[in-house]
Amino acid sequence: xxxxxxxxxxxxxxxxxxxxxxxxxxxxxxxxxxxxxxxxxxxxxxxxxxxxxxxxxxxxxxxxxxxxxxxxxxxxxxxxxxxxxxxxxxxxxxxxxxxxxxxxxxxxxxxxxxxxxxxxxxxxxxxxxxxxxxxxxxxxxxxxxxxxxxxxxxxxxxxxxxxxxxxxxxxxxxxxxxxxxxxxxxxxxxxxxxxxxxxxxxxxxxxxxxxxxxxxxxxxxxxxxxxxxxxxxxxxxxxxxxxxxxxxxxxxxxxxxxxxxxxxxxxxxxxxxxxxxxxxxxxxxxxxxxxxxxxxxxxxxxxxxxxxxxxxxxxxxxxxxxxxxxxxxxxxxxxxxxxxxxxxxxxxxxxxxxxxxxxxxxxxxxxxxxxxxxxxxxxxxxxxxxxxxxxxxxxxxxxxxxxxxxxxxxxxxxxxxxxxxxxxxxxxxxxx
Amino acid sequence: xxxxxxxxxxxxxxxxxxxxxxxxxxxxxxxxxxxxxxxxxxxxxxxxxxxxxxxxxxxxxxxxxxxxxxxxxxxxxxxxxxxxxxxxxxxxxxxxxxxxxxxxxxxxxxxxxxxxxxxxxxxxxxxxxxxxxxxxxxxxxxxxxxxxxxxxxxxxxxxxxxxxxxxxxx
Numbered sequence: 265x266x267x268x269x270x271x272x273x274x275x276x277x278x279x280x281x282x283x284x285x286x287x288x289x290x291x292x293x294x295x296x297x298x299x300x301x302x303x304x305x306x307x308x309x310x311x312x313x314x315x316x317x318x319x320x321x322x323x324x325x326x327x328x329x330x331x332x333x334x335x336x337x338x339x340x341x342x343x344x345x346x347x348x349x350x351x352x353x354x355x356x357x358x359x360x361x362x363x364x365x366x367x368x369x370x371x372x373x374x375x376x377x378x379x380x381x382x383x384x385x386x387x388x389x390x391x392x393x394x395x396x397x398x399x400x401x402x403x404x405x406x407x408x409x410x411x412x413x414x415x416x417x418x419x420x421x422x423x424x425x426x427x428x429x430x431x432x433x434x435x436x437x438x439x440x441x442x443x444x445x446x447x448x449x450x451x452x453x454x455x456x457x458x459x460x461x462x463x464x465x466x467x468x469x470x471x472x473x474x475x476x477x478x479x480x481x482x483x484x485x486x487x488x489x490x491x492x493x494x495x496x497x498x499x500x501x502x503x504x505x506x507x508x509x510x511x512x513x514x515x516x517x518x519x520x521x522x523x524x525x526x527x528x529x530x531x532x533x534x535x536x537x538x539x540x541x542x543x544x545x546x547x548x549x550x551x552x553x554x555x556x557x558x559x560x561x562x563x564x565x566x567x568x569x570x571x572x573x574x575x576x577x578x579x580x581x582x583x584x585x586x587x588x589x590x591x592x593x594x595x596x597x598x599x600x601x602x603x604x605x606x607x608x609x610x611x612x613x614x615x616x617x618x619x620x621x622x623x624x625x626x627x628x629x630x631x632x633x634x635x636x637x638x639x640x641x642x643x644x645x646x647x648x649x650x651x652x653x654x655x656x657x658x659x660x661x662x663x664x665x666x667x668x669x670x671x672x673x674x675x676x677x678x679x680x681x682x683x684x685x686x687x688x689x690x691x692x693x694x695x696x
Numbered sequence: 697x698x699x700x701x702x703x704x705x706x707x708x709x710x711x712x713x714x715x716x717x718x719x720x721x722x723x724x725x726x727x728x729x730x731x732x733x734x735x736x737x738x739x740x741x742x743x744x745x746x747x748x749x750x751x752x753x754x755x756x757x758x759x760x761x762x763x764x765x766x767x768x769x770x771x772x773x774x775x776x777x778x779x780x781x782x783x784x785x786x787x788x789x790x791x792x793x794x795x796x797x798x799x800x801x802x803x804x805x806x807x808x809x810x811x812x813x814x815x816x817x818x819x820x821x822x823x824x825x826x827x828x829x830x831x832x833x834x835x836x837x838x839x840x841x842x843x844x845x846x847x848x849x850x851x852x853x854x855x856x857x858x859x860x861x862x863x864x865x866x
Contacts, residue, residue: 270847274815277796278713281816284722285712290704293730297737405724410764412727436723451723 445498558606589643617662634659717812807842
């Protein structure tokens with residue numbers, strides 16, 4: 265006797281499956297085809313280049329120069345089974361390359377968000393001198409090995425070289441911030457204008473929401489406003505209870521303990537300051553940063569990086585000036601200065617991006633000189649990474665925090681990016 | 697419209713449904729089918745030299761799935777220490793569609809493939825057999841056992857079972 269209930273369920277499942285299938289425009293597939301063609305061309309060029317190099321006995325291969333070498337396979341060792349590895353064994357830093365050719369969406373990687381070690385998104389912007397022509401949203405479900413490419417319809421304003429931010433709210437929930445917010449509920453495949461929502465003060469940061477700072481017209485921290493962003497609606501409104509400092513930086517997504525941090529300057533003294541809320545924006549605490557203005561040029565602000573109960577506050581100034589560093593062992597309740605910005609300091613003198621607290625207790629930073637720096641004394645002193653052509657660490661553009669782990673951008677000054685969940689071992693994203 | 701464009705509009709959903717048998721994820725099935733079409737577009741001659749373009753696209757998409765799976769296994773082994781302690785997962789399926797989709801992911805792969813290809817992707821038994829490279833009798837046997845496995849997971853179906861031969865679907 266046939267199992268009619270099961271047959272009915274199978275029929276329902278079939279109908280729902282077909283209804284769930286979203287067929288994107290053929291232009292999306294044509295874009296991918298163009299990427300494949302470029303990849304094949306790059307591989308052919310790479311193979312030819314390798315043959316020429318071997319024949320000539322040339323040893324001065326420069327993998328960081330993209331103009332000479334379009335993809336990692338050119339710089340890779342000839343092994344067919346393992347990718348290139350760049351490392352500084354003295355500092356314990358490693359970047360694992362991959363053997364497969366990357367995909368090449370047009371433009372540069374401007375934003376990367378990882379939700380866990382597998383699921384991540386990248387925004388690639390194709391910008392000319394004065395204007396960005398095309399955005400591509402890339403999505404990976406395997407830690408950056410393979411990527412699906414999508415073309416969001418976001419119109420870019422003419423005559424302005426401005427790139428939106430890509431906010432990831434969940435495994436498939438994305439928002440593009442600029443010029444008018446768009447959202448995608450399927451990982452970037454289909455984009456819709458954000459639902460209209462009259463801006464109104466937000467008394468309680470909703471679950472899953474993110475914070476952004478709307479900078480003042482002056483460009484400094486004074487006059488900045490903390491905004492609340494949510495999926496589907498984009499900018500939901502300004503936070504009703506603003507932090508009691510002038511804000512110009514926020515961690516955006518909550519730290520592991522649920523805290524939202526905002527960095528900026530003290531409204532009265534102008535000294536770099538922090539504020540934190542642990543009750544979703546109802547109240548704010550301002551931890552003391554003793555001597556934060558010491559050696560800090562005008563316009564400096566504070567920002568924070570957290571790992572478990574540890575919080576590291578750093579004073580950052582214009583042009584990436586790196587001032588004092590503070591450490592807290594109680595989730596930011598009380599900070600102790602570990603590096604005095606007013607005293608003669610060891611390099612780095614600048615910071616590009618954010619401080620990465622590593623699992624072994626060390627701090628990793630990138631300087632604006634492109635070097636990686638490691639501190640094993642909470643920022644008092646740093647060791648500088650070696651760089652070079654023989655699989656040592658590449659130059660790095662900046663280090664940024666994502667929802668899970670960190671991303672190193674503009675590696676080799678060639679637009680490459682790498683992801684790490686612990687700050688020590690990185691894997692190159694197979695994108696550009 | 698070019699031939700590949702026509703093929704894209706005619707076959708895309710059908711191919712995604714078939715690839716769902718191997719991915720158990722609609723988004724990934726869509727992605728690999730798009731990848732197959734992209735590879736076809738990237739060929740100098742398109743698919744003009746291919747006798748059965750739909751079968752070619754299906755084979756390429758299945759190969760993409762298998763290669764990604766092997767790489768994931770390798771990546772998992774190599775990068776295990778990189779995993780965060782908390783792994784985000786997709787939100788649970790909506791209640792009305794949770795049971796069967798969930799049950800499909802819990803039955804053995806060889807059963808899931810034939811169930812999805814036959815019942816969800818509308819492929820006749822002989823085409824499922826050809827696609828998987830197994831005899832038609834094996835497909836029928838797997839359909840029968842797959843239904844049993846599904847019924848066991850879903851519950852409430854008692855001993856009522858249908859034979860694969862009885863499936864009018866084919």
